[in-house]
Amino acid sequence: MPGSDSWWDRQDDFEGEAESFVLASGISEPPVDLMHWCRDEDFIRVREVDLRGECDGLLRFKHGRFHLFYDSDPYKRRFNFAHEVAHYLMEEHAKAIADGGGQHASQAGFISDKQMEREADWFATGLLMPGFLFEPRCPDPNFRDIIKVAEAFDVSLTAAALRTTRFTQIRTALVSSSAESIKWCWCSEGMVFSGVFRARKGNPPPRRSKTAEVLGNPEKFTPEPTEGGKCFASEWFEVKREDPVLWEEVFPMPEFSRALTLLTFFED
Numbered sequence: 001m002p003g004s005d006s007w008w009d010r011q012d013d014f015e016g017e018a019e020s021f022v023l024a025s026g027i028s029e030p031p032v033d034l035m036h037w038c039r040d041e042d043f044i045r046v047r048e049v050d051l052r053g054e055c056d057g058l059l060r061f062k063h064g065r066f067h068l069f070y071d072s073d074p075y076k077r078r079f080n081f082a083h084e085v086a087h088y089l090m091e092e093h094a095k096a097i098a099d100g101g102g103q104h105a106s107q108a109g110f111i112s113d114k115q116m117e118r119e120a121d122w123f124a125t126g127l128l129m130p131g132f133l134f135e136p137r138c139p140d141p142n143f144r145d146i147i148k149v150a151e152a153f154d155v156s157l158t159a160a161a162l163r164t165t166r167f168t169q170i171r172t173a174l175v176s177s178s179a180e181s182i183k184w185c186w187c188s189e190g191m192v193f194s195g196v197f198r199a200r201k202g203n204p205p206p207r208r209s210k211t212a213e214v215l216g217n218p219e220k221f222t223p224e225p226t227e228g229g230k231c232f233a234s235e236w237f238e239v240k241r242e243d244p245v246l247w248e249e250v251f252p253m254p255e256f257s258r259a260l261t262l263l264t265f266f267e268d
Contacts, residue, residue, distance in 0.1 A: 022127060037085055038085065038088075047069050049070070049072060050071065056080045083106055086120040161260060165186045173236075176260055196233045200236060200238070206236060214226060214250050230246070245266040
C-alpha cells in the first residue's frame with residue numbers, strides 16, 4: 001500500500017467533489033439521475049452499448065463534443081455509466097482525454113490500479129451514493145437491509161455494501177472471495193480501531209467457514225443471504241490485540257464464482 005501522502009488516500013477528496021455536483025443539481029432523493037450532467041447543451045452524447053468485454057466504457061472527444069459509451073453489463077451498468085460521467089466532470093481528466101488522443105477506454109469497479117481509473121471510481125461512488133443522501137439511510141450491516149438500500153439507490157449489492165461499511169458505526173468488514181482465495185476486503189473505521197485489519201488476501205476462506213462451504217458447493221446455494229454463525233477474527237484477518245468473535249453472513253454470487261461475506265463484531 002502506498003504511503004499516507006499518496007493519491008490512494010485522497011478518496012474523500014474525490015467523493016466530496018462528486019457530492020458537490022449532486023448538491024448543486026438539487027437532487028435530494030435517490031436514485032441519482034446521471035443524465036442530469038449529460039444533456040445536449042453540455043456538449044456530451046451518451047450511448048449504452050455492448051463493449052464485448054474489451055472495456056467497461058469509452059469517453060471520446062471529437063469535433064468539440066464528448067461521446068460517452070458505457071457497457072450494458074446488467075450487474076454494473078450504472079457504475080460503468082457513472083465512471084464515464086466522472087471522467088467527463090473531472091476537469092483534469094476531461095482535458096487529458098481531449099488533449100491526449102481524444103479517447104479513453106475505462107476499467108471501472110476498483111479493478112484497476114491506475115490512478116486515473118481509481119479516481120474516477122471514487123468520484124462515481126460519490127455521484128451514485130453521495131454521503132448526504134446515503135448516511136441517513138445507512139442500514140445495519142446485514143444483507144437483507146443492504147439489498148433494500150441498493151434498490152433505493154439503483155446500485156449493485158456490492159456497491160451498497162461497500163458504502164455501508166464506510167458509514168456504519170458498527171464494527172464490520174466486507175470480504176469478496178473465490179473458492180481459491182480472498183480477493184479484497186474493506187473494514188469499517190471501528191473495525192480498524194479495534195485492531196482488526198488487513199484480511200489474509202491470497203489465502204482461501206477459512207476452511208470451517210460458511211463462505212468456504214458456499215463456494216465449495218455452489219449448486220446448493222442461491223443468491224440470498226446465508227447465516228454462517230460465529231468465528232474468530234484471526235481466521236480472516238491480521239489482529240493486533242485481542243482476538244474478537246465475529247458473526248459471519250454470506251451472500252453467494254454464483255454468476256461470478258464469488259461470495260460476499262459480512263463479518264461483524266458479535267455482541268452477546
